[in-house]
Amino acid sequence: MLNLKIKTIEKLLSIDRRIIFLLVAAVILIPIIKPLNLPVQVTPEVLGVYDAIDKLPEGSKILIAFDYEPASTPEMDPMAKALLRHCFKKKLRVVGISWLEQGRGNADNVLSFITNERAEKGHPLEYGVDYAYMGFKPGKNAMILKLGRDFKGACKTDYRGNDVYDMPILEGIETLGDFPYLACLHDDSMINSWITYGHEVVGIKIGSLCTAIMAPGIYANLNAGQLTGIVGGLKGGSEYEHLLGYRGLATFGMDSQTLIHFLIVGFILIGNFAYLAKERMIRKERLR
Amino acid sequence: MVVLFTGFVMMIAYYVPHAPFGPIWEGASDWYMIISAFALVLAFTSLIRTHYRKIREGKQGWGYSAVMFVCLIVTSVVGVLPGDKNPLLGNQAGSIYMWIFDYMNTPAAATVFSLLAFYIASAAYRAFRVRTIDATIMLIAALIVMVGRVPWGEIFSEFMTSKISPHLAVLRLDKLTSFFLNYPTVAARRAVYLGIALATVSTSLRVILGIERTYMGSDE
Numbered sequence: 001m002l003n004l005k006i007k008t009i010e011k012l013l014s015i016d017r018r019i020i021f022l023l024v025a026a027v028i029l030i031p032i033i034k035p036l037n038l039p040v041q042v043t044p045e046v047l048g049v050y051d052a053i054d055k056l057p058e059g060s061k062i063l064i065a066f067d068y069e070p071a072s073t074p075e076m077d078p079m080a081k082a083l084l085r086h087c088f089k090k091k092l093r094v095v096g097i098s099w100l101e102q103g104r105g106n107a108d109n110v111l112s113f114i115t116n117e118r119a120e121k122g123h124p125l126e127y128g129v130d131y132a133y134m135g136f137k138p139g140k141n142a143m144i145l146k147l148g149r150d151f152k153g154a155c156k157t158d159y160r161g162n163d164v165y166d167m168p169i170l171e172g173i174e175t176l177g178d179f180p181y182l183a184c185l186h187d188d189s190m191i192n193s194w195i196t197y198g199h200e201v202v203g204i205k206i207g208s209l210c211t212a213i214m215a216p217g218i219y220a221n222l223n224a225g226q227l228t229g230i231v232g233g234l235k236g237g238s239e240y241e242h243l244l245g246y247r248g249l250a251t252f253g254m255d256s257q258t259l260i261h262f263l264i265v266g267f268i269l270i271g272n273f274a275y276l277a278k279e280r281m282i283r284k285e286r287l288r
Numbered sequence: 289m290v291v292l293f294t295g296f297v298m299m300i301a302y303y304v305p306h307a308p309f310g311p312i313w314e315g316a317s318d319w320y321m322i323i324s325a326f327a328l329v330l331a332f333t334s335l336i337r338t339h340y341r342k343i344r345e346g347k348q349g350w351g352y353s354a355v356m357f358v359c360l361i362v363t364s365v366v367g368v369l370p371g372d373k374n375p376l377l378g379n380q381a382g383s384i385y386m387w388i389f390d391y392m393n394t395p396a397a398a399t400v401f402s403l404l405a406f407y408i409a410s411a412a413y414r415a416f417r418v419r420t421i422d423a424t425i426m427l428i429a430a431l432i433v434m435v436g437r438v439p440w441g442e443i444f445s446e447f448m449t450s451k452i453s454p455h456l457a458v459l460r461l462d463k464l465t466s467f468f469l470n471y472p473t474v475a476a477r478r479a480v481y482l483g484i485a486l487a488t489v490s491t492s493l494r495v496i497l498g499i500e501r502t503y504m505g506s507d508e
Contacts, residue, residue, distance in 0.1 A: 017410045020409055021406050021409075023409075024405055024406050025406075038440065039443065041462070069397065070389070070393050070394035071400065071401040072398075073394055073398055074402070105386065105390075105393075105394075108380075112381055138324040138327075139321035139325075142321055146317045146321075149305070216469055217477060219469050220473075220477040220478050223474050235437055258440050261434045261438045261441075262438075264409050264412045264434065268413070269431075271417070275417050276418070
């Protein structure tokens with residue numbers, strides 16, 4: 001009888017992984033077909049980034065680093081769009097830059113999307129005046145240090161090949177420190193370079209908008225005052241959208257994420273209960 | 289000797305922006321950025337050599353290498369050619385290069401990344417076990433953070449405090465998640481950061497002083 005029980009548990013533990021995959025696919029798809037419209041609670045970390053940008057006076061220039069790869073676009077694009085909507089709603093002037101080669105394509109897409117959206121709503125934005133994108137710049141740490149000494153000299157041209165010295169948006173910008181805020185969209189440890197060579201050298205305030213996997217690693221920087229806040233993953237993105245008063249792709253994606261979290265928690269619990277029960281039975285069997 | 293000289297000059301130039309260190313630092317930064325850009329050339333060469341060898345020797349999966357070559361050539365050619373006269377060339381919006389980026393590169397990369405959800409779920413079921421005390425602590429923390437970071441976890445916490453007892457506020461999963469992220473994670477992370485910083489300083493000094501020479505490819 002005990003042997004039969006052990007065998008049943010072993011069967012349960014070695015369930016075909018295709019069943020697990022099917023369950024995962026189902027819990028991801030169900031909220032996409034029928035959204036759950038779950039409520040959103042704003043955390044202080046997200047509020048830290050939102051407030052810092054919201055308090056900037058109209059016409060201020062904000063630097064946005066687009067440092068994420070195409071693999072992270074489902075997670076990063078919604079928050080990048082929310083960030084740009086916030087900036088343009090506050091009439092801030094946006095300057096973009098990338099250290100990743102592939103970040104350039106993402107930046108181009110997101111900027112085009114938001115500027116077209118603004119134009120359709122009757123608020124057209126002028127390139128070089130309201131926003132500009134410097135493109136991919138190699139050199140990472142050395143480049144940040146150089147931006148801290150001579151921003152235009154380090155960039156020289158934007159991604160379209162325009163001379164940055166002729167761009168009205170960069171008037172009054174001599175160094176990185178002349179930007180009142182840097183919003184860093186990243187899916188790697190690039191934020192560490194911005195903190196070390198940007199915040200610590202020229203004192204620029206930084207907000208991190210990153211993938212969920214990156215967020216726990218930078219709480220040390222947040223607690224040390226090196227970041228004003230963290231917008232982490234779809235959850236952070238949904239909070240940012242909530243603060244802006246709309247339900248976008250991040251909020252929509254949180255329905256699937258909620259279900260998948262609960263499914264994984266269920267898997268862990270079932271797996272462990274079965275494992276512990278099996279161990280107990282094996283011990284009993286040995287004592288016999 | 290070159291490393292010793294460059295290392296010390298750059299260290300001084302970081303703290304002293306005046307001549308002659310300032311201009312030296314500026315020049316060295318430009319060199320660094322140019323050399324960084326050449327890393328792409330190195331990667332390009334290495335990629336071609338690896339896949340060319342695979343095709344020449346007819347190794348298993350050589351067909352994928354051939355596909356890689358076609359993609360590499362097409363993307364490079366359409367992306368590098370100037371798009372002033374033909375809007376399909378170059379890398380501006382509406383070009384073939386951006387079409388490849390938007391409709392091939394991005395979906396393919398995102399698909400591979402999203403497969404993680406399936407593997408994590410499978411691994412969570414099969415491998416995440418309470419075999420030791422350490423594993424148990426990690427498992428409990430993971431469960432709390434996973435539930436506390438999603439809306440249902442927040443709703444559940446709200447229900448516990450408002451409907452059952454306000455004294456349960458300390459057990460709110462969202463608050464516990466915040467505690468885990470702000471204290472134990474930060475403490476561990478700081479220790480790692482300090483370790484990395486000390487190791488970087490000591491390794492850099494070893495390189496500058498010529499004690500560590502393995503970066504040159506040989507110890508001799």
